[in-house]
Amino acid sequence: MLHNLIKFIPFTHTAQMRRMILKKRWAELIKLYEAEYKTKKLKGNILINYYSARAYTNLKKKKEAYELWNEILWYKNARFQRLRLAMDLEEKDELLKIITKDLEDGIKDAEKFYEIYLGKFEMKHPTERDDLKKNLDFLWEDIQFIQRKNIVQMVTPCGTVSWVMPDDYNLKETHEDLLRMCAHVLLRPMSKKLLDNWTPSRKAGERPGLALSCGIDSIATLLLMPENTVALHHRRAFKSMIKHEKADVTLSKLKEMNKWTIDSIISDHEVLRTTLDKQVGFSTDFATCAHLILLADYYDLDSIAMGMPIDNTYLRKGAQFRDFEKEKFVWRYWRDLFESIGLSYNCPLAGISQGGALKIVKDGGLVDFVNSCLRGVGNEGCGKCWKCFHKNGALGRPFDPTTGEINLFLQKRPLKTAVHVTWTLQKFDLFYLVPDLEYLESLDLSWWENYYPPALKLLPEKYSEFQKNAIEKYLKPMPKPYAIENINLFPDLI
Numbered sequence: 001m002l003h004n005l006i007k008f009i010p011f012t013h014t015a016q017m018r019r020m021i022l023k024k025r026w027a028e029l030i031k032l033y034e035a036e037y038k039t040k041k042l043k044g045n046i047l048i049n050y051y052s053a054r055a056y057t058n059l060k061k062k063k064e065a066y067e068l069w070n071e072i073l074w075y076k077n078a079r080f081q082r083l084r085l086a087m088d089l090e091e092k093d094e095l096l097k098i099i100t101k102d103l104e105d106g107i108k109d110a111e112k113f114y115e116i117y118l119g120k121f122e123m124k125h126p127t128e129r130d131d132l133k134k135n136l137d138f139l140w141e142d143i144q145f146i147q148r149k150n151i152v153q154m155v156t157p158c159g160t161v162s163w164v165m166p167d168d169y170n171l172k173e174t175h176e177d178l179l180r181m182c183a184h185v186l187l188r189p190m191s192k193k194l195l196d197n198w199t200p201s202r203k204a205g206e207r208p209g210l211a212l213s214c215g216i217d218s219i220a221t222l223l224l225m226p227e228n229t230v231a232l233h234h235r236r237a238f239k240s241m242i243k244h245e246k247a248d249v250t251l252s253k254l255k256e257m258n259k260w261t262i263d264s265i266i267s268d269h270e271v272l273r274t275t276l277d278k279q280v281g282f283s284t285d286f287a288t289c290a291h292l293i294l295l296a297d298y299y300d301l302d303s304i305a306m307g308m309p310i311d312n313t314y315l316r317k318g319a320q321f322r323d324f325e326k327e328k329f330v331w332r333y334w335r336d337l338f339e340s341i342g343l344s345y346n347c348p349l350a351g352i353s354q355g356g357a358l359k360i361v362k363d364g365g366l367v368d369f370v371n372s373c374l375r376g377v378g379n380e381g382c383g384k385c386w387k388c389f390h391k392n393g394a395l396g397r398p399f400d401p402t403t404g405e406i407n408l409f410l411q412k413r414p415l416k417t418a419v420h421v422t423w424t425l426q427k428f429d430l431f432y433l434v435p436d437l438e439y440l441e442s443l444d445l446s447w448w449e450n451y452y453p454p455a456l457k458l459l460p461e462k463y464s465e466f467q468k469n470a471i472e473k474y475l476k477p478m479p480k481p482y483a484i485e486n487i488n489l490f491p492d493l494i
Contacts, residue, residue: 013044017051026055046075057081062088080108087113092121100149104167114164115237115266122151123162123237123268126280132159134275140194143183147171152294154183158190158275162237163291164266166298174297177202177341182293184337185286186269189276195337204342205300208463211289212262214247215372216391217307217349220357222260223364224348224470226463230299232292233264238271240280246371253369261299265291286334296343303460304338305346309357310452310484311417313350319418319489324350325458344460348467351455352475354420355448358394360474367395390417390424401430410434414490422489423448440489450478 013036020029033052037044044052049068056065062085069082079102086098099117102110126132135157144155152171153162177200184194212218212231222231233251236242247264254262269290273283282288289304296304311318324331338345349357361367372391373381381388381397384404393399401407410433415421423445425431431441451471459467478484
């Protein structure tokens with residue numbers, strides 16, 4: 001009993017500081033430390049330094065706190081505190097050394113701070129950059145891929161973009177065909193000469209890949225993929241309206257399931273689109289899988305899948321039927337190109353609508369971990385964006401169709417993803433918002449959550465049997481004659 005009392009009697013500086021910590025008397029603690037140690041240039045013991053570092057931190061005296069945390073890096077959460085302060089106090093090169101070491105040692109939030117570092121020094125928002133330029137008709141020889149630790153950069157006449165790769169990734173072990181293809185899917189709108197005088201030679205690997213967005217269509221696709229699938233999420237490096245919190249919820253759940261190989265790759269390649277005087281975003285439909293292409297040899301991939309539903313395949317602009325497999329550019333060109341580098345173009349959602357994808361995710365048990373809204377806080381949808389309307393709404397999540405982006409898009413003609421939106425309007429009796437489209441209220445869309453059997457022939461032969469069975473686990477085939485083949489909602493506008 002006496003021993004327990006004595007240890008709280010403030011005979012020593014350590015004991016005094018401990019009492020001050022408990023009462024959060026930060027200024028008083030610092031006064032003691034500076035009078036007895038800093039001014040006299042004496043070194044305190046581990047607890048003296050720890051208590052003083054905490055006090056400086058709470059008083060927002062960053063430099064003084066940083067100095068003390070650096071002296072006790074092995075103690076408690078000192079390395080986390082050091083890293084947090086280093087983000088504000090260290091120069092680029094020294095900060096990278098600290099973060100790299102902390103990543104290796106698994107220090108708390110090191111990955112989050114690395115992402116902040118990349119946004120601050122490596123992958124800035126286009127408005128903060130001066131290297132992005134409009135250039136056209138350049139050659140493959142004008143492009144260079146370089147690697148610095150686990151950061152791979154593509155230096156182009158339009159600007160430099162980067163990826164944060166796995167620690168043991170080696171650019172030298174990546175086939176040149178993959179580098180060319182990566183450049184092509186990102187820069188084709190700027191130059192169509194990147195594949196000139198090229199004979200592809202890469203051989204197919206053994207595993208399927210998936211470009212994972214963590215949205216409804218993407219997760220529905222994953223549920224149709226084999227267990228040896230490598231699903232890689234693209235994470236925008238710089239700050240924007242797009243939030244990653246909801247994707248992180250999905251990624252965490254997928255990793256917990258331990259069924260597929262799941263990872264998230266940080267990149268800023270979406271800035272390239274701004275050189276064409278357009279908003280930040282994917283420069284082509286296949287820019288979404290640029291990271292997967294670069295990692296195809298690393299993961300030994302034989303194919304690449306994307307969550308592309310029937311709204312983007314057999315329905316032109318989501319409103320008019322087309323024979324997709326006969327489309328020269330949107331299907332045959334890209335299919336043949338991917339095939340030539342040992343990466344079959346896998347499109348398991350090609351015959352499945354967005355309505356069907358919603359059903360797959362719901363019946364697949366992942367609906368509580370997926371949210372297609374990119375703007376809401378946390379795992380909640382904003383209730384005002386287009387995705388909250390036509391994706392989250394069907395899942396029973398709240399939305400307001402009279403405000404913001406939803407109302408704006410409902411007034412556009414032709415309707416964006418018209419058949420699916422018509423299905424949504426029918427589902428919620430919302431045709432009063434679009435009186436000029438009342439004729440669509442009676443359109444029979446009872447088949448919208450079924451799959452279109454002719455799309456099965458688009459699947460890579462290696463996976464066709466597996467994916468057909470996976471699809472039929474969730475959806476029934478559309479009945480013949482296929483009503484979708486007569487769809488043409490806006491004949492005068494498309």
